[in-house]
Amino acid sequence: MxxxxxxxxxxxxxxxxxxxxxxxxxxxxxxxxxxxxxxxxxxxxxxxxxxxxxxxxADLLWAGLDDTLREAGAAVAGVGAGGAPVDAVVEAIATGAGGAPVDAVVEAIATAARSRGEGWLPLALTQHEVMGLGADVAGEGVARAAPLVDPVAQALARATGRRASDGPVRVAASVVAAATAAAVMAWAADGVGRGPLEDAVRRALDPLRPALAASVAVAAS
The missing domain is CATH 1.10.10.60 (Homeodomain-like)
Structure with a gap:
């Protein structure tokens, strides 16, 4: 039976x-x-x-964002040394070029968003009011960028000759990770009228480039 x-x-x-x-x-x-x-x-x-x-x-609320940032971390992990790691970010967003660590992070996020369409967007952002979530949702989303910090720091270190544990490198990596997550979240919350994800990430990271580039300047040999 x-x-x-x-x-x-x-x-x-x-x-x-x-x-x-x-x-x-x-x-x-x-x-x-x-x-x-x-x-x-x-x-x-x-x-x-x-x-x-x-x-x-809670992980179910953020599955789309977590998956996107995880793909970004995997892309960054494969980035080798060479180039100007932060200064080239905007060009990488626009052209899809790889190489520099931040380029790889942003391009991985943009590629994931394009390939998934609307289906990957986090429930915490697209349905938070209906689901009865609190007003602190955005802060929780940015905090989920933390696993991206180490891969970015290690890639910056490889590209600059500094250590991933150096203060300026860690600060730059933290800023890149948080700004990238915040840009993706803002883009997702814009609704059906949202533009390309690449544009949202450009607007978030472009003003930060000079300070980040200075903070991770190649160490003197």
């Missing part, structure tokens, strides 16, 4: 199904009133499976 199929929807991708189930439940019941158990049940997976993909319920 064939056993009954577990409750919930047919599984396509557990991660994608969890994201879809969470979005439905957050809209139906608000974020605060939805539990991990309810999300897992709606998705047709176990609670343990939920935690294989997400560390917390």
């Amino acid at each position: 064939t056993s009954a199929r577990p409750a919930g929807r047919p599984r396509r991708s557990s991660r994608a199904t969890l994201e879809e189930a969470a979005a439905e439940l957050f809209l139906e019941h608000t974020y605060a009133a939805t539990t991990v158990e309810q999300i897992a049940q709606r998705a047709g997976v176990s609670r343990a499976t939920f935690f294989n993909y997400f560390a917390s319920k």
Whole structure:
């Protein structure tokens, strides 16, 4: 005798199904009133499976932003030495050129946004009012840029001959990460009339270029 199929929807991708189930439940019941158990049940997976993909319920709100910044970090990790790491950022945004560390960060974000269309946008930004989220959502989003700091600092260090732990390098990397995340968030919150993501990132980073370039100037040999 064939056993009954577990409750919930047919599984396509557990991660994608969890994201879809969470979005439905957050809209139906608000974020605060939805539990991990309810999300897992709606998705047709176990609670343990939920935690294989997400560390917390909050991660579902920011999945799109986290994925985009993670791709940016991976791109930065592959950047080699050479070039002016910060001064070339705007050109990289416009042309898609790689090479310098900040170029790679911005281009990775822009490429991820273009390839995903609207579907990757974080629920915390696009549906926060309906889901009953507080006014401090934006601050939480910028804080999620923290994992991008180390890859950017290491890339800046490789490109400048300084150490990734040097104060100026860490400060520059933190600014780049936070400004990039803030630009993506502002772009996402603009709604259907938003322009290209590359333009949003340019507006955020362009005014910072002189100070960042000076702070990570190549160390004297």
